[in-house]
Amino acid sequence: MFSYVGLGVDLLLILLLISKKGKSLADRILLIWLIIIGCQLLLYALSLQTITIHNIHWLLGTSIPFPLLHGPMLYLYTAATTHMLPRRRYLLLFHFLPALIGILLFTPVFLLSANEKMAFIAQPANEYKTANFIRIVLLQVSGFVYVLWCLFLLRRHTTNIRQEFSYEEKINLNWLRYFIYGLAAVWIIIVCTRNDYYIFQTVVLFIVFLGYFGIRQVGIFTTARQAHHNMVIENHWQPAIAVEKGIGEDVDTSANTNAPQIQQEDDATERLPRKKYANSGVTAEMAMEIHKRLVYCMGTEKLFTEPDLSLYMLSQKIKVHPNYLSQVINEKEGKTFFEYINALRIEEFKRLVALPESKKFTIISLAYDCGFNSKSSFNKNFRKVTGLSPSDYLQSIGLEKDPDAAL
Structure with missing residues (x-):
């Protein structure tokens, strides 16, 4: 039930962002991120249903890359909000390599027949324990690295505004710091509990926080820069x-x-x-x-x-x-x-x-x-x-x- 509430909030925030006039690059990144989160929540809600031979094809493994996308999206959103995206935008593609690796590791599972997938769920093959271990390591490292990276960008932002502005109100981005802490809390729950129920309960709260502050975010340096x-x-x-x-x-x-x-x-x-x-x-x-x-x-x-x-x-x-x-x-x-x-x-x-x-x-x-x-x-x-x-x-x-x- 709580996952459906999160889906509803996510959809509302997506509609609000779509209707927002004069969307900045940070707004567009936030919109994509909300769509990714919405897809992950939908897959989680569907996974709560009984897995049968009819739905096993598209349920098994489809959520694997999503957790590895949140770190890069957090970085893109923070960098865009603070105007610190690299000039060579093609380099941003490298941030999505962990998600691609996660997909490649489990591609053989995606290609199994429905009956083989049912057997895989009943007793996972030993050869995929290594692949799953790599996926978990990638997720943990991703969460740790991107949180620290984004906090570093905020620190640089604070230095920048003190060199260019005589005030901090509305441009200090303290809310974004708390927002990063919130995502760090989600990763900690993932690492410590590995319990989908607690993870997605936290994700729903995170969505509300993300949408509320993200949509209200002020364009930084828009006039002066x-x-x-x-x-x-x-x-x-x-x-x-x-x-x-x-x-x-x-x-x-x-x-x-x-x-x-x-x-x-x-x-x-x-x-x-x-x-x-x-x-x-x-x-x-x-x-x-x-x-x-x-x-x-x-x-x-x-x-x-x-x-x-x-x-x-x-x-x-x-x-x-x-x-x-x-x-x-x-x-x-x-x-x-x-x-x-x-x-x-x-x-x-x-x-x-x-x-x-x-x-x-x-x-x-x-x-x-x-x-x-x-x-x-x-x-x-x-x-x-x-x-x-x-x-x-x-x-x-x-x-x-x-x-x-x-x-």
Whole structure:
């Protein structure tokens, strides 16, 4: 009965995905994956019926390749969601070799007559014990490798968004991490119990989780990266920055008295690996010019108060290639783009909260004015930058402790 419920949920999710407008590559991969899971659930439901001479032809062994498909589909979905699929797409076919091996190992069984298949079920031939052992090993290795691989991709994704975005809401993919853990739980049950009843009970719950979060997934980097790729060519950004006219020339940074100042560690640059930018075209003079533009722009226009600020948006403003700007922030500030912008926001909050006219505002409203998207993001970044919670900091300077109350 539970398997039929899972089939119903799976079919509903398939219909929802088919009807979804503007499907991404990740959506299409998810659709194929849901179809594969639906087929496996259907075969399991049919296998619960009495096996007779009439249905033995297409029941025996047909489910063998399906468990070996979930690891590759998990990888494809994770890589597509994080935009980390390899450029040579034909290499993706190698991920399906274990499933093909599973089919080849049991091809002689598929070719048996109905009576021979009935005898095989009653007393499996000894020569297939080795084939079954290989299939189980492939399944266990597949589950272990793909779970670790996908967690590694998520780790890289987190690093990437901190280099390109000033916020994490809706793009941190924490839900996908829990999703991978869920599939890992299914594999653990497969390895430990080998009991179809418990396995498919877990699979049904997994389907609900997969569909709910998968269909709601947000396109990652869609705006920023697509805009970045649509730039004409890299030299459009005029690498010889020193000759450009505009913000960067003759900037009087001394007049920038209201710019939030971030305390820099003497060894900030040394903490960052220089090898990362060994082949960069940014000279020392260019880096100084870019940094001067950056500081001036942040001090005068306070772009860090824009909640959805990205590296690409900022690079357009100061007329420099995003890669160069990222390098300068990493080397000159000793921070990622995410850390740099949020540190500026914290400093701006500390400046605002000390003003007498800010007493009529709540702490959270001031945090929003500084560019934070949520209370949790503000609290997390405030503690990371200052070593104190917002409440403790307010108490230390003699202000109201309740962050939801006016000062």
